[in-house]
Amino acid sequence: xxxxxxxxxxxxxxxxxxxxxxxxxxxxxxxxxxxxxxxxxxxxxxxxxxxxxxxxxxxxxxxxxxxxxxxxxxxxxxxxxxxxxxxxxxxxxxxxxxxxxxxxxxxxxxxxxxxxxxxxxxxxxxxxxxxxxxxxxxxxxxxxxxxxxxxxxxxxxxxxxxxxxxxxxxxxxxxxxxxxxxxxxxxxxxxxxxxxxxxxxxxxxxxxxxxxxxxxxxxxxxxxxxxxxxxxxxxxxxxxxxxxxxxxxxxxxxxxxxxxxxxxxxxxxxxxxxxxxxxxxxxxxxxxxxxxxxxxxxxxxxxxxxx
Ligand SMILES: Cc1cc2nc3c(=O)[nH]c(=O)nc-3n(C[C@H](O)[C@H](O)[C@H](O)COP(=O)(O)OP(=O)(O)OC[C@H]3O[C@@H](n4cnc5c(N)ncnc54)[C@H](O)[C@@H]3O)c2cc1C
Numbered sequence: 001x002x003x004x005x006x007x008x009x010x011x012x013x014x015x016x017x018x019x020x021x022x023x024x025x026x027x028x029x030x031x032x033x034x035x036x037x038x039x040x041x042x043x044x045x046x047x048x049x050x051x052x053x054x055x056x057x058x059x060x061x062x063x064x065x066x067x068x069x070x071x072x073x074x075x076x077x078x079x080x081x082x083x084x085x086x087x088x089x090x091x092x093x094x095x096x097x098x099x100x101x102x103x104x105x106x107x108x109x110x111x112x113x114x115x116x117x118x119x120x121x122x123x124x125x126x127x128x129x130x131x132x133x134x135x136x137x138x139x140x141x142x143x144x145x146x147x148x149x150x151x152x153x154x155x156x157x158x159x160x161x162x163x164x165x166x167x168x169x170x171x172x173x174x175x176x177x178x179x180x181x182x183x184x185x186x187x188x189x190x191x192x193x194x195x196x197x198x199x200x201x202x203x204x205x206x207x208x209x210x211x212x213x214x215x216x217x218x219x220x221x222x223x224x225x226x227x228x229x230x231x232x233x234x235x236x237x238x239x240x241x242x243x244x245x246x247x248x249x250x251x252x253x254x255x256x257x258x259x260x261x262x263x264x265x266x267x268x269x270x271x272x273x274x275x276x277x278x279x280x281x282x283x284x285x286x287x288x289x290x291x292x293x294x295x296x297x298x299x300x301x302x303x304x305x306x307x
Contacts, residue, residue: 005031006031006094006106006107007031007032007033007104007105007106007107008030008031008032008106008107008108008305009025009030009031009032009033009109009110009298009301010032010034010035010095010097010106010109010110011025011032011033011034011035011078011109011110012034012035012097012109012111012113013034013036013042013111013112013113013244013277013279014034014035014036014042014066014070014080015042015043015044015066015112015114015278015290016042016044016065016066016069016277016287016290016291016294017114017276017277017290017291017293017294017297018034018036018110018294019066019069019070019072019291019294020069020290020291020293020294020298021110021112021276021297021298021301022034022078022294022298023069023073023076023294023295023298024295024298024302025078025110025298025301025302026073027076028298028302029077030305032073032077032078033079033081033104033106034073034078034079034080034081035081035082035083035084035097035099036080036081036083037082037085037244038082038084040113040116040244042062042066042114043114043115043116043278045062045066045138046138047138047160048061048062048138048164049061049062050062050287052286052287052288053288054288062138065287081099083099083100083102084099084100085098085099085247086247087247088109088247088248088251088273090270091105093107093272094106095107095108095109095272095273097109107272107305108272108273108274108301108304109272109273109274110273110274110275110294110297110301111245111248111268111273111274111279112275112276112277112279112290112294112297113243113279114243114277114278114279114290115241115242115243115244115278116135117135117136117237117238117239117240118237118239118240118241118242119237120152120235120239122205122206122207123207123208124207124208124210125208128208128214128235131210131214132210132214133208133214133234133237134234134235134236134237135236135237136161136236137161137164137165137236138164140234140236141164141165141167141169142168144165144168144169144234145168145169146168146169146170147169147170147232147234148169148170148173148231148232148233148234149165149171149172149173149232149233149234149236150172150174150205150217150230150232150234150236151165151172151174151235151236151238152175152176152235152238153174153176153237153238153240154174154176154180154182154201155182155238155240156183156184156187157238158174158183158238158239159174159181159183159184159187159188159191160187161236161238162174162191162197162236163187163190163191163194165236166191166196170196171198172196172197172198173197173199173230173232174198174199175203175204175205175217175219176199176200176201176202177201177202177204177222178201178202200219200230202221202222202223203219203220203222204222205217205218206218206219206220206227208235209229213233214232214233214234214235215231215232215233216229216232217229217230217232217235241278241285242258243257243258243260243278243279245258245260245279246258248260251270251273252268252270252275253268253269254281255281259279259280260275260279260280260281261281262274262275265296265300266280266296266300267304272304274297274300274301274304276293276296276297277289277290277293278290280293
């Protein structure tokens, strides 16, 4: 990245959406710079195996898929910088994109910053991060070999994480606030077949208990009000997501949950700034859809720059 260069497009995010956009823009000979943040890894690397991305009948590891996409973009000339974007400012027709200690000028921007896990919001959660609280089974499962863990959540992510964890742990409690689950049927069936899993519904986590590390969770039955303390060594929180869009909240129109609002060409409320993938309102939160939106945003940028 050279301070005095003006890029055709800066892409913020190097998950499937950002990388797919980078492949298209760099292949179209647009001068392309991609930012990624070490604070938030692409969600796809948090999963062991992607089984539903076309072309990989045996499935593909999330990290490997991202690496392959990145190599493809590098091959066509895209530049990469690992630095979190803090702010975007308009400078006449162009934009200034700021990181912690630098900035760069560009004619257009594609935001592909994805989303991250929501926190439980109970006392001691911050204190126990890395000491029993986790938001990523792939990252931390090894730490809980032959131990007892609680997974909180009822959607696809919670079930995917739980299925992965069953390979490591002695016992797994799946805690969900409703009796029904949003997870797809195939995931529900797979988890129900595991003999080290117990489902606890309709419960919420009231409190995390422990001194240096988590030793138990206090659960509350939301129908009966009754509480019970369950011994466990770890808690995996999988209760939903929030988009990584704080840095544009004063610049772009966002919905009430913080997702970026775009038109059908994926252009945001500011001309020349486009958004794609999981950070965008209404997108389908899957790798193939994020990649498709990245391509669509890139083609829209090409058209925008021709004008
Ligand atoms: C556990 C789990 C399992 C999943 N399994 C599947 C599956 O089997 N199949 C499937 O199709 N989908 C799956 N998904 C969903 C899939 O991972 C996402 O839909 C997809 O990764 C979205 O891509 P994205 O590029 O929009 O965002 P992400 O992959 O989240 O990438 C966002 C990028 O933005 C960067 N970033 C964020 N903020 C900033 C900033 N301020 N500055 C610079 N960079 C920033 C991050 O570093 C990252 O590179 C799974 C998700 C999870 C969490």
